[in-house]
Amino acid sequence: MATAPGALVPAATCAAAQGPEHVREPVAYDAILLAGFGGPEGQEDVIPFLRNVTAGRGIPDERLEEVAVHYRHFGGVSPINEQNRTLRAALVAELERRGLDLPVYWGNRNWDPYLNDALREARANGHHRLLAIATSAYASYSSCRQYREDLADALEDTGLTGVLQVDKVRQFFDHPGFVTPFVEGVRAGLATLRSRGAQHIEVLFATHSIPTADAQRSGPSSLGLRDGGAYAAQHRYVAEVVMSQAGETGTPWQLVYQSRSGPPSQPWLEPDINDAIAELPASGRDAVLIVPLGFLSDHMEVLWDLDTEALETAEEHHLEAVRVPTPGSHPAFVAGLVDLVTERLEGTPATDRPALTSLGPWQDVCRPGCCENVRRGFRPAVAGLAP
Template sequence: MGYDAVLLLSFGGPERPEDVLPFLQNVTRGRRVPPERLAEVAEHYQHFGGVSPINDQCRALLAAMRAEFDRHQLDTPVYWGNRNWHPMLADTLAQARDDGVESAVAFVTSPYGSYSSCRQYLEDIAAARAAVGPRAPVVHKLRHYHDHPGLVEPFADGVRQALASLAPAPREATRLVFTAHSIPVEMAECAGPEGGRYEAQLAETAALVAAAAAPDLPYDLVWQSRSGPPQVPWLEPDINDHLGTLAEQGVGAVAVSPIGFISDHLEVMWDLDTEAADTAKQLGLEYARAATPGTDPRFVAMIRELVQERMVPEGDHPARRMGTLPVWDTCLSHCCQSRSAPRG
């Protein structure tokens, strides 16, 4: 089908101290997150003045997308809506409706499949369309892009730069560590028709980035930013625990690449640049954090390619991929369902 617009769909974040608690309540609604954990995360935001960097990052990405589209004579309008904070998705779709948009493709700022990183966005789209009413634009989410060169190559450059910033050390004493947001184990096991899609995609991204940036270095995939009830098992090990294990193994220098995030979200700034960096210092580990893609021209070009891949006749813009895991344009109705998913 033809599409009238492109939608940048993201997580959202507070832009004033007074926004922090309402934003976190939106994020955690139905998840039974302990109040003390909510207060702890709120302090993380207040540490940065009550402002998340993600909205400014989306504004920069939106501008870069518009410039990239213009360079390639793709005159489709571009809109931006969020899951958890303004501009809220329903408001964006109402504006698009008023502008005469009938259908749009959505680029989601998560490359991977799981309930929270894929299925929940589909639910957000459905809820926003219901709120807008019968004339709400039809919105189709673009495919996963965890193995696209436009994602892998910027991450690989970030790893090279991080390694170059470390003091010279024997390669056997240097470790590359990839991180992503932890999720409940039960949710991870249900991610995708075959199960385990989230971990499998992240493992493939880690392997592709490591092969491009540091093929002679050992690497690990670990987790960060855990939340939720303590009795519910989540993916482990946590980055801080893993740094302790590496120190015990005689590793002296660590480069950390947050492949679960396309830009420097608050989770990157707090969990890696603050907490993990402090842990490494206490352990005597030299520590460097690799950059995320952000508005790297290759990443922005990837978004344009994904849009053209969906919009133009089949075969004119074939999918560019570096991995072997299957991807698809339309998720099955039961894909990434989870008993750990929020309710209500």
């Protein structure tokens, strides 16, 4: 889809307003906005939180309660908010270490503290040029565009459209800071399994499944990616890098999916991790290493879908199993996020930006039509050219 003449990026700084893929003009941002997903922090929060997540889909509470059991198993508390508090504190410390005077505000899409609150707080403190870091590394509707839409909604809801400028760092799936913790985890995990006597290990790189229609539309259409679009391609490319850097190119691996929702009639990306695990013994495997490649921290879909369900499936099939840690607040990951900030502060050319796959460095300003959601259509979004 071609960019219309004179098209502007909503709420953008002047350097990003005309929509360059990579912004080469330094921008004097005065604050960072950590944009999270959010999660309940008590039993009474669970259903209201799930209503927020599924808003507009008409899902009755009795069906939401089927998902709520995962949260209720852990006292109704998702670990994601505490993990974002930890990440925010680590970002503040790293920014201070580098002499960057940038406060870090934190707001969620689906639970307190909300994005609206973070924007109001930033404005009340006199800040007006914000650089957002979404807590998701990949390109898809739910992992990128929906964050951009919710930021646009928050600006409108608070009356701060035209008052605050909000840009967003690029998707960082192949940035060394994100990849390094997984390389370390794969090395350590395989060493642990081998110390237990495992000889035929398969590595399963796990990520959140999404509707096939959304996957095919993930990323800019100009890339011409098929078979899961940019979303699946980014994961495959990064998995290859992880195995190579871990020195394990001869160890078998595959990309698998988890946390599927939606009606059975709607195609989602496959195979499901539990189905993949069940088939491993027939291939002569005696162990499995689970790598949560699609996730930044050990939130509910890691604790339940991987640490509970997937590990139980492995045990049922008499497989040794280890789950690799997520990046969390790993020093390399935190430093990498601040590197993404400095790219925009300094206007670093794309040729000088680190990227470990041929797909990157990813764009700063999303292309028109990027990551379309067929069901919802195009809605206003920051950090990208319309639609």
